[in-house]
Amino acid sequence: MQLPAVVTQAREFWQRLRTPQKLTIIGAVLAAVSIIAAIVASTSSQPMAVLFSDLDPKDAGTIVEKLKEQAVPYELADGGATIRVPESRVYELRLALAREGLPSSSTVGYEIFDRTNLGMSDFVQKLNHKRALEGELQKTIASFDEVQKVRVMIVLPEKALFEQEQKKPTASVLLHLKSGRSLSKLNIEGIQNLVASSVEGLSPADVTIVDQHGQILSQVPRETSTLAGLTATQYEQQQKVESYLTSRVQSLLDGVLGPGNSVVRVSAELDFTQREQTRENYDPDGQVIRSEERIAEARRSQDSLDYPAVNSESNATKVRTNYEISRTVERIVGGVGTIKRISASVLVNGTTKVVDHDGKKVIQYTPRSQEELQKLTQIVRNAIGYDPERNDQVSVVNLPFDTTVLDQPEEEPTFSLPRGNLVLGIAALLAVLAALWALRRLVLSPPLRRRIEEILVPNAVLHLAPDGPAVPALEPAAEAAPVAQLEEHRELSPYDELRQRVRAKLDSAAASGLSEEDLLIEEMKDRIRRFIHENNADAIKLIQSMINQEH
Structure with a gap:
């Protein structure tokens, strides 16, 4: 069949339809096309990846303008703070934007001193040093898995002439934690000591840590030299022992x-x-000589009263020995x-x-x-x-x-689909239902129904009696014959049986106002429905042949 003939037949078929049927077909076609386009777009779109996140509005606007200039598709999320681009171009775009200094509000560390200015004043020099120190601390703290964004502020007082007038430096840390994440006490104390060790003269007690909700996370480090600090440490130790044994x-x-x-x-x-005990043990049987002293004396004397003089001599030896008893000294410090x-x-x-x-x-x-x-x-x-x-x-x-x-019995888990797939599925179902409804209206239209009855009834009757003799065409006189004459035939064709049953119902249907033709049509419809239900393939071929004859 040539194309002009097909177009002509399609135009004629379209003109025979009524306005509601035309609108129904148009709506079904548009719905089907929309659903197919949405499915194709969702399956063929490139996966998107995060280019930058946590951007300032100024940087986000500049980056979006650059992406528009390069005709790069992008998506915005988190109120414009996150920009997504095709995954295959993430690194390429990051390098290209970095050459242009974007994002410009990134954290600055010691690289601020890469470009020195000879005319820089001492105040600017100190300010840059403070900015660099804060930036390096922000980079370090941001490496924690729980931290999404961080801001560090340090106060460095001026040097005082006298030591007693010197003020202590202080620091504050603002943490934006990731959703559902939290920092332990050890992590918080670690951040306090990290900041304190990075700033000269800063004590961990002077570092305040606050989260994005304004809650103070830091605590004053305990000093075991104070009674309060010692009591808190003892209580934690007791809890650890109880938890371990439990x-x-x-x-x-x-x-x-x-x-x-x-x-x-x-x-x-x-x-x-805390107990400290000193114990001394003495062993009386373990005597040892500690020291020995020997004194030898020799004396010579002369009595001058006697003459001649009388001389006398005397010798004396003294020995002094000191003994030491064995002693053991023990110094015991209780745990x-x-x-x-x-x-x-x-x-x-x-x-x-x-x-x-x-x-x-x-x-x-x-x-x-x-x-x-x-x-x-x-x-x-x-x-x-x-x-x-x-x-x-x-x-x-x-x-x-x-x-x-x-x-209690557990509730059975319900099956859930992603929201996008659910919407597409519902839309596709509606499109299919609309198309089926349009086809039903088209098939059941009065002109088409009469055409189907004209084609299917003779074939249905022949199908109901395949082994019987050929059914002759009825003459008008035969159709008007009374029922009594029809009963005289030995063998009635299926079509005659159909007419006979219809005539038998005329008396009962006269009160309802139905004519013979109406009852005959209803009986033929019932036969057609049963034929289509029992012989789908034959019915489809008949409908196709009818459509071809129509065109």
């Missing part, structure tokens, strides 16, 4: 009883008293934070099983035996390092747990 006992019970069948609480009393007493309380659930009670499934609770409780008590004692000399206490009690919330 986790040891809980892990053992979970392995024996199963998770959720035991609750453990451990209370530890620590002794933070700080030793365990003074431990108390452990353990709640144990019984066993449960599902039994059949009067045709219903019920949960039966069985308490644990005394032998099991004794074994569990011994396990807990070994886990905490039980010492009877410290007057430690361990209590294991069997009580039924409240599991009413756990016994």
